Each structure stands twice: as structure tokens, then as C-alpha cells.
Amino acid sequence: MPATFVVVPQWQGSGSSRALRLSDGAEAIRGDLPASSTRVVEVPLEAGDELGSGLPRLGSLQLVRDRTLAVLADVDDWALTIGGDCGVALAAVDHALERTGGDVAVIWFDAHPDLNTLESSPSAAFSGMVLRTLLGDGIGPLVPATPLAAGRLVLAGVRSSDEGEDEFVSATAIRQLTVDDLADPAALVAAVEATGAGSVYVHIDLDVLDPGELLGLSDPVPFGVTPAALVAGVRALKGRFGLAGASIAGFSPASPDEASDDLPTILRIIGALTAS
Numbered sequence: 001m002p003a004t005f006v007v008v009p010q011w012q013g014s015g016s017s018r019a020l021r022l023s024d025g026a027e028a029i030r031g032d033l034p035a036s037s038t039r040v041v042e043v044p045l046e047a048g049d050e051l052g053s054g055l056p057r058l059g060s061l062q063l064v065r066d067r068t069l070a071v072l073a074d075v076d077d078w079a080l081t082i083g084g085d086c087g088v089a090l091a092a093v094d095h096a097l098e099r100t101g102g103d104v105a106v107i108w109f110d111a112h113p114d115l116n117t118l119e120s121s122p123s124a125a126f127s128g129m130v131l132r133t134l135l136g137d138g139i140g141p142l143v144p145a146t147p148l149a150a151g152r153l154v155l156a157g158v159r160s161s162d163e164g165e166d167e168f169v170s171a172t173a174i175r176q177l178t179v180d181d182l183a184d185p186a187a188l189v190a191a192v193e194a195t196g197a198g199s200v201y202v203h204i205d206l207d208v209l210d211p212g213e214l215l216g217l218s219d220p221v222p223f224g225v226t227p228a229a230l231v232a233g234v235r236a237l238k239g240r241f242g243l244a245g246a247s248i249a250g251f252s253p254a255s256p257d258e259a260s261d262d263l264p265t266i267l268r269i270i271g272a273l274t275a276s
């Protein structure tokens with residue numbers, strides 16, 4: 001069955017001064033996807049209220065999460081959710097946890113671990129908290145009914161983390177692969193095998209890539225992976241595990257020209273995820 005693409009042009013989860021470009025990025029990717037297998041989730045124009053929670057823009061984040069879950073509920077097979085900011089993975093991973101009964105490992109390709117709480121976050125941006133929320137620590141209405149177990153998570157390519165995130169990763173012994181480790185796809189497969197899960201969910205924040213390889217990044221961090229290593233890793237995972245779902249986030253081109261320069265790389269990654 002061909003993949004279904006669920007495009008979510010959410011920007012409200014980002015703390016970047018370039019946040020609004022994330023909706024342009026989602027739209028640019030959408031323009032290259034087959035319309036018949038693409039659904040678009042409507043994102044409110046306004047930032048949204050914190051609803052007394054302390055989390056900026058909670059109202060919009062919750063609305064988009066609910067709309068995304070409703071669209072995903074109608075997808076028969078796995079879906080590739082396309083952001084927007086990393087916060088779009090909240091609904092997408094939640095959906096994968098539900099459809100697999102929790103028998104899924106999440107591989108999180110990202111320059112950042114996104115494991116902040118509201119208290120530890122330097123920016124109060126939800127995209128820096130989304131993975132922690134999926135693990136069960138977060139603003140009540142956003143925490144999934146079946147949270148992800150820390151032993152089912154593999155961080156890949158992280159090279160910019162905050163103090164509270166480092167403490168959490170050490171305390172929970174979350175598995176991690178460095179940029180160098182990712183040169184060997186077998187290491188990636190072994191790390192996911194070690195979680196004991198029967199299927200895999202692949203999240204890709206494009207900032208896992210080296211900024212020299214992709215211009216349109218909202219939170220670029222030097223010394224990232226090459227597109228070739230990322231694509232080889234995705235292929236190896238697909239060869240070994242069933243795919244329970246996937247997301248691509250963080251594309252924030254400054255202009256249509258910049259988007260055109262980056263799209264071939266993004267389409268190669270999409271191709272690796274969706275190849276049969």
C-alpha cells in the first residue's frame with residue numbers, strides 16, 4: 001500500500017525567530033507530494049493561548065494535535081507526517097503507539113533531544129519538549145494515554161542539549177547514537193533491536209543533517225549527519241523492521257529559491273521512507 005502523507009504546517013511549537021517559515025516549509029514539501037495520497041491538517045493562524053498552563057500557545061498545539069489524530073485515525077496503513085515544527089510528532093507517535101499496542105521503538109533523528117520540561121526549557125518552546133511529553137512528563141492535556149517507555153527510545157545525532165535534558169538522559173539510560181555511530185547502519189539496527197520492539201517509528205528533524213547539506217533549518221547545529229548516512233540508516237531500518245509511522249520536521253526555508261535548493265535532499269529522505 002502506498003504511504004499516506006499527512007502535512008501539518010504547525011509553527012506554534014517552535015521558539016525560533018524563524019518559526020513562521022516552518023509553515024512555508026511544509027507547504028513547499030506538500031507541493032512535491034502526490035495530491036491523491038496527501039491530507040493537509042488545518043493549522044490556526046493565531047499563536048494560541050497558554051490556557052493558564054504556562055506553556056505558550058497551548059490552545060493551538062492542542063487543536064492541531066486533535067485534528068492530526070482525527071486525520072490519522074482514517075489512515076489504514078502507516079502515515080508519514082510532515083511538519084512544521086517537531087511538535088507534530090506528538091500526534092503521530094501517539095497514533096503509532098495506539099496502532100501497535102505500544103510494540104514500537106521510536107528512533108529520534110534530531111540535533112536536539114527535545115526532552116525538556118516546562119521548568120528545564122530555556123525557551124518554553126514545545127518543540128523542545130515534545131519527546132519528554134511522549135514519555136509521559138508534560139502538560140496534562142498533551143500527554144498521550146499510553147506514553148512511550150524510555151527503553152523503547154533511541155536518540156540519533158543529538159549534539160545540542162540542555163542541562164535538564166542531559167540529567168534526564170543519564171538518569172533513564174536512554175540509548176543514544178552519535179553522528180559518527182550513524183555512519184554504520186548496522187549500529188542503528190542493533191540499537192533498535194536492543195529495545196525489544198517489533199516495529200519502528202522514525203522521526204527526522206531535518207536539523208540532524210549537517211547545516212552545510214540543507215539551508216532551510218530553524219535551529220541549525222554544526223557537525224551533523226550527511227544525507228547519504230541518513231538515507232542508508234532509514235533503508236537499513238526498513239529492511240529489518242515494520243514501519244509503524246514516521247515524521248519529518250523542521251524545514252524552514254527563507255525563500256522559494258532556498259526551498260527549491262533543499263527539496264531534492266528532502267525528497268530522497270521521503271523516498272527512502274516510502275520505498276517498498
Ligand SMILES: NC(=[NH2+])NCCC[C@H](N)C(=O)O
Nearest residue numbers: 086112116123125127128219
Ligand atoms: N527540535 C528542535 N528544533 N528543538 C529545538 C530545541 C532547542 C532547545 N533545546 C529548547 O528546548 O528550547
